[in-house]
Amino acid sequence: MTKAVFKKGWWVPWSFLALPLAVYLIWVYIPIIQSFGYAFTKRDSLLYKTVYIGFDNFARMFQDKQFFVALKNNLVWLLYFVLVPIPLGLFIAMLFNNSFKGNRIYKTLFYLPMTLSFAIIGTIWMWIYNPDAGFLNMILRSTGLSDLARPWLGDSRFMTGALVAVGVWRQVPYIMILYLAGLQSVPVELVEAALIDGASWWQRFTRVILPVLAPATIVSITISIIDSLRAFDIIYVMTNTKARAAEVLASYMYTSSFQYQDYGYGSAIAVIQFLITLSFILVYINRTLKAEQESGL
Amino acid sequence: MFNEKSKRRVLKAGFYLLSTALVAFWLIPLVLAFFTSVKSMDEIMGTGAMWAFPKSWRFDNYAKVWSSIGMGRYVLNTIFITVPSVLGTLVLSSLAAFALAFYGFKLNRMILVMFIAGMLIPFQMLMIPVFRFTDSIGLMNTRIGVILFHIAFQLGFCTFFLRNFFRQVPFSLVEAPRIDGASDFRIYWQIIMPLAKPSLAALAVLEFTWIWNDLLWSLVLLQSDRLKPVTLGLANMQGEFISYYNMTASGSIIAMILPLVFFLAFQRYFVSGMTVGAVKG
Amino acid sequence: MKTAIKLFAVAVIALVVLGACAPAGDKELIINSYMSDEKPKAVFQGIVDAFQKANPAIKVTVNTIAHEQYKTQLASWLTSSSAPDVVTWFAGYRMQAFAEKGLLEPIDTVFPGGDISKEFPAAFKVASSYQGKVYFMPQSWYWWAVYYNKDVFAKYNLTPPKTWDEFMKVCEVLKANGVAPIAVGAKDTWTTGGWFDLLDSAVNGGDFHAQLTGGKVAYTDPKVKKSLGIIAELAQKGYFIDNATSLSWQESVKPLAEGKAGMYLMGQFIMDTVPAETRGSIDFFPFPIYGGNDKYTVDTPTDGFMLPAKAKNKDAAKKFLAFLATKEQQQAFCDPLGRLAANINVPAPNPEAVRGLAMVKGASFAAQFYDRDAPEEMAAKGLNAILDIMAKPANLDTILADLDKERVRIYTK
Numbered sequence: 001m002t003k004a005v006f007k008k009g010w011w012v013p014w015s016f017l018a019l020p021l022a023v024y025l026i027w028v029y030i031p032i033i034q035s036f037g038y039a040f041t042k043r044d045s046l047l048y049k050t051v052y053i054g055f056d057n058f059a060r061m062f063q064d065k066q067f068f069v070a071l072k073n074n075l076v077w078l079l080y081f082v083l084v085p086i087p088l089g090l091f092i093a094m095l096f097n098n099s100f101k102g103n104r105i106y107k108t109l110f111y112l113p114m115t116l117s118f119a120i121i122g123t124i125w126m127w128i129y130n131p132d133a134g135f136l137n138m139i140l141r142s143t144g145l146s147d148l149a150r151p152w153l154g155d156s157r158f159m160t161g162a163l164v165a166v167g168v169w170r171q172v173p174y175i176m177i178l179y180l181a182g183l184q185s186v187p188v189e190l191v192e193a194a195l196i197d198g199a200s201w202w203q204r205f206t207r208v209i210l211p212v213l214a215p216a217t218i219v220s221i222t223i224s225i226i227d228s229l230r231a232f233d234i235i236y237v238m239t240n241t242k243a244r245a246a247e248v249l250a251s252y253m254y255t256s257s258f259q260y261q262d263y264g265y266g267s268a269i270a271v272i273q274f275l276i277t278l279s280f281i282l283v284y285i286n287r288t289l290k291a292e293q294e295s296g297l
Numbered sequence: 298m299f300n301e302k303s304k305r306r307v308l309k310a311g312f313y314l315l316s317t318a319l320v321a322f323w324l325i326p327l328v329l330a331f332f333t334s335v336k337s338m339d340e341i342m343g344t345g346a347m348w349a350f351p352k353s354w355r356f357d358n359y360a361k362v363w364s365s366i367g368m369g370r371y372v373l374n375t376i377f378i379t380v381p382s383v384l385g386t387l388v389l390s391s392l393a394a395f396a397l398a399f400y401g402f403k404l405n406r407m408i409l410v411m412f413i414a415g416m417l418i419p420f421q422m423l424m425i426p427v428f429r430f431t432d433s434i435g436l437m438n439t440r441i442g443v444i445l446f447h448i449a450f451q452l453g454f455c456t457f458f459l460r461n462f463f464r465q466v467p468f469s470l471v472e473a474p475r476i477d478g479a480s481d482f483r484i485y486w487q488i489i490m491p492l493a494k495p496s497l498a499a500l501a502v503l504e505f506t507w508i509w510n511d512l513l514w515s516l517v518l519l520q521s522d523r524l525k526p527v528t529l530g531l532a533n534m535q536g537e538f539i540s541y542y543n544m545t546a547s548g549s550i551i552a553m554i555l556p557l558v559f560f561l562a563f564q565r566y567f568v569s570g571m572t573v574g575a576v577k578g
Numbered sequence: 579m580k581t582a583i584k585l586f587a588v589a590v591i592a593l594v595v596l597g598a599c600a601p602a603g604d605k606e607l608i609i610n611s612y613m614s615d616e617k618p619k620a621v622f623q624g625i626v627d628a629f630q631k632a633n634p635a636i637k638v639t640v641n642t643i644a645h646e647q648y649k650t651q652l653a654s655w656l657t658s659s660s661a662p663d664v665v666t667w668f669a670g671y672r673m674q675a676f677a678e679k680g681l682l683e684p685i686d687t688v689f690p691g692g693d694i695s696k697e698f699p700a701a702f703k704v705a706s707s708y709q710g711k712v713y714f715m716p717q718s719w720y721w722w723a724v725y726y727n728k729d730v731f732a733k734y735n736l737t738p739p740k741t742w743d744e745f746m747k748v749c750e751v752l753k754a755n756g757v758a759p760i761a762v763g764a765k766d767t768w769t770t771g772g773w774f775d776l777l778d779s780a781v782n783g784g785d786f787h788a789q790l791t792g793g794k795v796a797y798t799d800p801k802v803k804k805s806l807g808i809i810a811e812l813a814q815k816g817y818f819i820d821n822a823t824s825l826s827w828q829e830s831v832k833p834l835a836e837g838k839a840g841m842y843l844m845g846q847f848i849m850d851t852v853p854a855e856t857r858g859s860i861d862f863f864p865f866p867i868y869g870g871n872d873k874y875t876v877d878t879p880t881d882g883f884m885l886p887a888k889a890k891n892k893d894a895a896k897k898f899l900a901f902l903a904t905k906e907q908q909q910a911f912c913d914p915l916g917r918l919a920a921n922i923n924v925p926a927p928n929p930e931a932v933r934g935l936a937m938v939k940g941a942s943f944a945a946q947f948y949d950r951d952a953p954e955e956m957a958a959k960g961l962n963a964i965l966d967i968m969a970k971p972a973n974l975d976t977i978l979a980d981l982d983k984e985r986v987r988i989y990t991k
Binding site: 017021023032092096100109114119134135138173174216249267273 | 326
Binding site for chain 2: 608610614639640641642643644647650651654655658659660662
């Protein structure tokens with residue numbers, strides 16, 4: 001299935017895997033499994049009173065309007081996270097990946113949004129979205145587009161869009177880094193030649209560069225699916241998770257568990273969120289692994 | 298020849314124009330934050346436009362924030378947590394990625410999927426199990442406890458990332474030493490790791506940034522003010538100075554300096570043309 | 579250059595190893611506090627310093643955690659083997675929920691004279707006890723009232739309204755003059771709890787309101803529909819400030835101080851955030867009297883301290899709590915902050931507090947606060963429902979019906 005370098009003994013790969021796998025199982029999988037177990041119980045976040053209630057939490061979820069609001073918003077996040085940052089990040093990485101003077105400065109500047117914590121990103125963007133003194137509405141008003149000015153975070157129709165925009169703003173530099181790392185195996189002349197030689201540009205791009213970038217693309221798409229479906233911090237910081245129109249699954253499970261003290265229900269949402277993400281990922285990973293096998297890479 | 302040259306010139310001009318425009322657009326929020334950080338509160342409130350160009354530059358805001366919340370200690374605490382976490386993550390994940398990238402064994406694909414699946418759940422949900430686990434092994438309120446968690450939680454992404462990038466290494470480079478009888482560990486350490494430098498550097502930068510900016514695990518696992526990182530310091534500060542936008546902004550800018558330095562130090566590995574076999578034209 | 583980088587790396591690693599090994603001492607008195615606002619934090623630190631001076635053998639450490647985060651973490655701390663020794667918290671239901679699970683240590687003996695009744699009013703004893711034992715050391719309390727901008731009122735010839743009808747007229751005038759009548763910082767949902775408590779108790783009386791927060795009355799009751807319908811009416815008339823849901827409570831203070839908003843229903847701690855130069859123009863009046871009633875109602879939340887059952891240093895904790903319960907230390911906390919002390923021997927700290935105290939004494943009913951009188955989940959859902967009513971006043975009936983379904987589910991747990 002993968003290119004086998006060594007076949008000395010079955011224990012060789014396991015000796016490399018033993019330590020990381022042990023750490024991962026103990027610290028990540030045990031909490032996850034515990035948390036999933038709670039989904040079949042009725043309990044508050046103190047984890048006292050354990051009552052097994054079977055699938056009741058799940059049954060309740062499918063009648064819960066708020067759950068579907070969150071699910072729908074997550075799909076919006078997913079759509080934008082796959083469609084915008086990946087092509088844009090790739091484009092910017094290719095743009096900056098040259099031998100011109102100053103390209104390092106551009107890379108550094110463009111990376112800046114990634115160095116901020118979500119709390120800070122949220123605070124800064126709240127100043128931009130501020131309905132009265134905020135930058136966005138000011139620009140709209142001064143350019144004669146005052147009809148478009150609105151309370152971005154106060155109107156349930158625009159909330160999710162406004163929040164996704166912040167997510168995308170931070171995600172593009174991230175994807176850029178992944179592609180910059182990938183582009184290291186592409187000689188710079190190839191990229192420049194591809195840019196100069198207008199006629200075969202597209203061909204060179206699709207036949208030479210994209211295949212070399214496959215690892216970066218696989219990581220980018222996988223990560224974008226995961227990040228969009230577990231989006232939390234931006235929503236938490238900018239709406240305190242209380243703007244229910246903008247809620248996503250992660251914020252709803254947080255609110256349920258810690259604000260409503262309904263830990264069993266929160267865990268049930270986590271299980272569903274996990275299964276949804278897993279199904280997206282499995283479809284994608286299976287396809288790429290198959291392609292990998294066929295191309296013999 | 299002439300044609301080539303002028304083409305290159307046009308390309309160059311295009312690059313600078315487009316890059317400058319893009320960066321300028323993307324950094325608007327940061328420029329606004331910077332403006333806010335050097336204004337006095339009177340100016341921010343008085344003009345009614347928080348985004349305007351500062352009339353007077355008050356760089357002492359930075360000094361004020363630094364001393365009033367004791368930023369120095371927070372920065373040190375964050376370094377103590379971030380550096381070992383990044384190192385540990387890179388070592389462990391590269392071991393796992395090496396096994397998954399180069400060995401054909403039965404459970405290979407399943408283990409890869411397992412590493413990915415561990416990332417799928419929003420970590421907020423694990424707050425309580427993680428708290429209980431750390432508590433039970435007596436690592437509550439210690440840096441080691443936080444560091445171990447960071448390492449474990451980043452393993453999924455890093456293993457997946459490195460596994461994909463390791464596979465780009467040309468097969469011949471791995472095969473030759475094998476014939477010479479090099480041990481598996483030597484191939485990992487002396488062949489693959491040096492060749493994977495760009496991806497390791499990219500990963501180190503990303504991990505440094507994330508762990509530096511983590512709030513959740515420090516909140517859950519550390520109680521002592523003595524041990525808390527910058528993010529928690531800033532969170533407390535926002536309680537204290539919530540309506541002092543200038544203080545919040547300058548604190549934020551201070552907090553982003555170290556990840557930025559780290560990026561600058563590592564970015565030379567992202568620069569193309571330095572890789573093997575590139576010919577300068 | 580390279581050697582410099584290496585040296586730097588070695589230095590960092592050495593620091594890290596040293597730092598990571600630093601022991602977290604456990605022979606100290608650890609206090610976790612949510613007082614992260616500048617002023618209360620400094621005042622509390624002063625009291626801790628005084629205690630430290632008087633008890634040099636005890637090493638006191640205060641950990642300050644921002645309010646919202648504190649609330650999500652307290653339950654974890656109380657159940658952990660490394661529980662802090664003293665924690666700040668709220669009187670009433672929120673404390674009793676922990677006492678019920680055996681997570682708190684009784685502290686009957688830490689009060690002056692060994693009995694809470696000696697220097698603390700009976701109402702505090704009730705709010706601090708669970709099944710006959712005291713688990714809570716009340717420190718300070720404050721009132722909720724309608725804060726208003728005197729300059730704005732003077733400009734439009736308005737006087738503080740006494741009745742609900744007068745209140746609505748004030749709103750009308752302010753609105754007509756382009757001033758937002760009512761500031762709300764609904765990004766912090768709890769702020770709307772004041773509206774819920776005071777409107778419902780004003781319209782339906784204190785007894786009914788206590789039954790409602792106790793879960794004994796349906797939210798679909800016509801009386802509830804009437805009181806919460808008033809919130810819908812205020813929203814429909816556009817009396818709440820624009821974008822209320824995207825403003826934190828502190829951010830909403832600004833329009834009030836600047837005269838862009840006229841009134842703000844808020845706790846006394848609002849004065850901690852009003853800028854010094856506009857303090858003189860902010861004042862308060864009791865929540866208006868509704869209909870034919872003769873008295874108004876108030877909210878009086880009480881803050882204080884608890885001793886976790888799993889604390890390591892209980893003796894020192896009790897010493898510290900006893901210190902905090904004294905008249906002197908209660909005064910030291912309340913005087914600079916303008917709050918009222920729980921200890922009956924402490925006089926009201928300033929003329930404003932004298933008026934606040936008189937206001938509370940003249941009320942027909944005093945609640946703690948919605949999210950302190952009702953179980954957390956119920957209050958959280960109820961507060962969300964109020965936000966929904968503000969956003970979509972026309973949906974009042976469905977919102978209340980949904981809320982009552984939650985009530986039934988929560989109380990049959």
